[in-house]
Amino acid sequence: MTGKNSSQDRAADARYPYEVVVVGGGAAGLSAALVLGRSRRRVLVVDAGEPRNAPAAHMQGYLSRDGMPPAEFLAEGREELASYGVRIVRDRVTSVARDGSGGFTLTLADGAPAQARRVIVATGLVDELPELPGLAERWGNDVLHCPYCHGWEVRDQAFGVLAAEPFTSHQALLVTQWSKDVTLFLHTVRELPDADWERLAAAGVSVVEGEVAGLEVEDDRLTGVRLADGRVFPRSTLFVAAKPVARTGLLAELGADTEDTPFGPYPVVDEMGRTSVPGVWAVGNAASAMEQVINAASMGYRAGLTINAELLMEDVDATVERRRAGVFTAEAEAAVSRAVMGERAHGLPV
Ligand SMILES: Cc1cc2nc3c(=O)[nH]c(=O)nc-3n(C[C@H](O)[C@H](O)[C@H](O)COP(=O)(O)OP(=O)(O)OC[C@H]3O[C@@H](n4cnc5c(N)ncnc54)[C@H](O)[C@@H]3O)c2cc1C
Incomplete structure (x- = not known):
């Protein structure tokens, strides 16, 4: 037994x-x-x-x-x-x-x-990154999602933030802790609540309306964000809300x-x-x-x-x-x- x-x-x-x-x-x-x-x-x-x-x-x-x-x-x-x-x-x-x-x-x-x-x-x-030519190639380099991961390293640089619902203005407000030069690109977001406009203004965030068409890159560095209407905004870091x-x-x-x-x-x-x-x-x-x-x-x-x-x-x-x-x-x-x-x-x- x-x-x-x-x-x-x-x-x-x-x-x-x-x-x-x-x-x-x-x-x-x-x-x-x-x-x-x-x-x-x-x-x-x-x-x-x-x-x-x-x-x-x-x-x-x-x-x-x-x-x-x-x-x-x-x-x-x-x-x-x-x-x-x-x-x-x-x-x-x-x-x-x-x-x-x-x-x-x-x-x-x-x-x-x-x-x-x-x-x-x-x-x-x-x-899952927003569909934008050139974005995926720069992911983790100068296209970023998380200021806690990278914010210190890019502090005081010219930040762009690509708006995405549902947290349209949240990321733009958050990254002002690392740079006072922040531009929110509304891209495909058509409307912002009044309270968001107020808070973005209070935090000193510039807001650009119009769809983003691509990125400007020189010597393997992000230099700007290009809109569909041809305007280019010099930026060296772009925050995106990946899904x-x-x-x-x-x-x-x-x-x-x-x-x-x-x-x-x-x-x-x-x-x-x-x-x-x-x-x-x-x-x-x-x-x-x-x-x-x-x-x-x-x-x-x-x-x-x-x-x-x-x-x-x-x-x-x-x-x-x-x-x-x-x-x-x-x-x-x-x-x-x-x-x-x-x-x-x-x-x-x-
Ligand atoms: C660009 C970028 C930079 C970041 N920087 C920082 C930072 O500086 N500091 C920080 O704290 N966080 C950072 N993060 C977040 C960090 O990556 C995550 O918090 C962390 O990786 C989560 O660990 P995990 O073990 O859950 O998953 P992961 O690290 O993603 O590991 C999952 C593993 O499982 C494997 N796997 C998946 N499916 C299968 C399967 N079916 N069979 C076998 N293996 C499988 C994958 O291949 C992978 O190796 C960053 C994220 C990104 C996108």
Whole structure:
């Protein structure tokens, strides 16, 4: 009896070579994996390698990492994870489904399946830019969206702001904290509420009516904003309100609830990142458009520690059930526990 149950337990372990699969290896996913790795969990991170801030040369506002290149930040994170036996693969998860044992089967683009008891979706978001010739090429350079990310670096320069509903004047008002030379281009916005005109005037923002047709660029630097009527306004930085669209395809496949936000539908998550689907977490920009790198990492951290505790309690309760049923001895449990810890110490599986 003892031997039978011991091998059954090992079989269950083999069915889930990973306890957690993290989809996405940006700040949120790597941070979750770090906590889980340090908690001696078997973790796989699958990362397609396209973090949102890749176009930017530097990452700002992360205490002690201010100004670090985003790629370097993530490379250091991956190195840290390796020392805890976390496996990271460069691939894309194309689908995910519940299996018959309470866990999940994920399919990778290379066709390989990965199975786990818990899934963390840390896939980030896509910034949909307004359609304007030349805009995408300058994204993250001198076409920007976030003054907290870049405002200090471009302070006191000639700012343009491309209006977009629904926050038409908000961004123009916000960036006056970094420069007093701000021009709001109304572009396709036809009307502004009176209160907006008043506030823009009070903040010293110039407003230009008329559609923007393109950008003026010299020596790989933005020099101006060109209107459809031919007028050119010299500007060296242009703020745009990109639409942040969460990458939630995998969550949709699992039937996770979403809620409408000003940025479109986002998954419903609790403060620890749990979605409405038991066993599935969403963290970072995949769960909220507002998160910067440090917040995304924090969300991942919270999810990691919650999952570790949840798995532990689940296993303890299962052992209690077996003990109550009289099918599992303390000696057998100790043997299985020693075997599992031995595997973890060696960083299995690979
Ligand atoms: C131009 C720009 C500059 C920015 N600068 C700053 C800054 O200075 N400071 C700051 O705090 N914030 C900055 N941000 C915001 C920052 O990029 C995000 O807050 C941060 O990247 C969110 O981290 P994340 O882990 O949620 O998502 P991401 O960093 O976007 O990581 C998600 C990862 O998941 C992968 N992925 C997606 N789908 C799959 C899949 N199906 N299978 C496998 N992998 C998948 C992606 O390829 C990506 O590697 C900037 C954003 C932009 C656009």
